[in-house]
Amino acid sequence: MLRDVLIVGVGGFIGAIARFTISGIVQDNFTFPVGTLFVNVVGSFFLSLIMYSTEFVGLFSDETRMFLTVGILGAFTTMSTFSYESFKLLESGEIRAFILNVVLTVTLTLIAVFLGRAVAIAVWKKL
Template sequence: MNLWLWIGLGGFIGALLRFLLSGIMQSKANVFPLGTLGVNFIGSFFMGFIMYSSEFGGLFSEEARVFLTMGLLGSFTTMSAFSYETFKLLEQNELLLVSINVIGTVLLTIFSIYLGKIAAVSLWKV
C-alpha cells in the first residue's frame, strides 16, 4: 500500500482514539482542558517510543512507522486543540489555568518523549 494510504488510515484511527480518550479524560475535569493535555502526553510518549525503537531496534518498517507517527499520532495529538482551548481560557481571564496548560503541555510532552526514549532504549538495551 502506498505510504499516503497508511498515513490516511492511521489518521482515521488516531482521530477516533482522540475523540474517545480525550472525552473520557475531559469528563473528569471541569474547566481545565485535561483531555487535550492527556492525549498530548500519551501521544508524545508513543512518538518517543516508536521513533527510538525504530532508530535503535529496527522495530518498525517504514510503512508501520509512518502509519503510527504521521498518521495515528499525528491526528491523535494536535496543537490546534491545545491552542484553541488555551485561547478560550485566556478570554475567560483564567490566567493561572493558561499558565498551567501552556507550561504543563510543553514540559509534559517533552518529558513524555524522553520517557518513550527510555522505554525504547531499555527494550533494545542500547
C-alpha cells in the same frame, strides 16, 4: 505516493477516533482541558518510543512507522486544539489556567518524549 497517502489516511482515521473517544472520557466533568493534555502527553510518549525503537533497532518498517506516527499519532495528538483551548483560557481572563495549561503541556510532553526514549533504550539495549 498513493500507497503512503492511504497508509497515513487509515492511521489518521484510527487516531482521530481514538483522540475523540479517549479525550472525551478523560475530560468528563473537568473544566480544565485535561483530555487534550492527556492525549498530548500519551501521544508524545508513544511517538518517542516508536521513533527511538525504530532508530535503535529498526523495529518498524518505514510504512509501519509512518502509519503509527504520522497517521495514528498525528491525528491522536492535538496541538491545534491545545493552542485554541489555551487561547480561549487567556481570552476569558483565566490567566492561571492558561499558564498552567501551557506549562503542563509543554513540560509533560517533553518528559513523555524523554521517557519514551528511556524505555526504548532500556528495552533495546538488553537485546
